[in-house]
Amino acid sequence: MRFHTRKWVKPEDLNSNGTLFGGKLLAWIDEEAALYAIIQLENNKVVTKYMSEINFMSAAVQGDIVEIGIEVVKFGKTSLNLNCEVRNKMTHETIVTVDNIIMVNLDDDGKPKSHGKTKIEYVKDRLAAG
Template identity: 35%
Template structure:
């Protein structure tokens, strides 16, 4: 299978934050931002795999700076690391005051995507090769994040075994 550079998956988009995109504080809805993050990450993962992909997980999204109505939300995503069928995608979100030009890093997130074939089964993906210093650092630190996700998945399975599917309104 071919090897691809990180730059081949890089995806960038911006969107004007309109009043309908905001909460009662006049800042971008967190859920709307999470939708943007998942969307741009899916574009990057699909560019890398050149096949269908599904979101397997999203690491924490910590909202560091709000993005106000009238500003632009700018997102950049790229594949940082791959396993056999999965890809780690890094997303960086910047808010830009379109009048002053001031930009602030608002959040970053890592998502995991799995490539799937026509039958919905996991499918192999190309390895990724980092080039820039930032890409190399993200690549080198990815195995630690991968192990953390594995542990989190195991803990979540244990948690789910304890949960009941019985409705609280049932006797």
């Protein structure tokens, strides 16, 4: 799994227990999945269709640096299936896992659109080919 984004847990990210608020973490995951799908599918019109069971395994506290990892599970006709792990950057302790996130590629009218992708592509390879 590749870890793409790091977040610093700040006071405004905490819940009443002094740990990272789950809703804030889910927003970070959703944004990371969207960015990943936009880059892979080369279309900025993607939406989250589904997020499977979310397994909170440990807490993050103020000052922790967390990193968000995304991995492609499969390419569908109009979708991209991902899984996610968020871990503590310093200890590598897993904070949360999400087994299945489905991102859907859309056309200009907001309808699912075939993307024609079948494998992971890296921007550096696209730039070298262009």
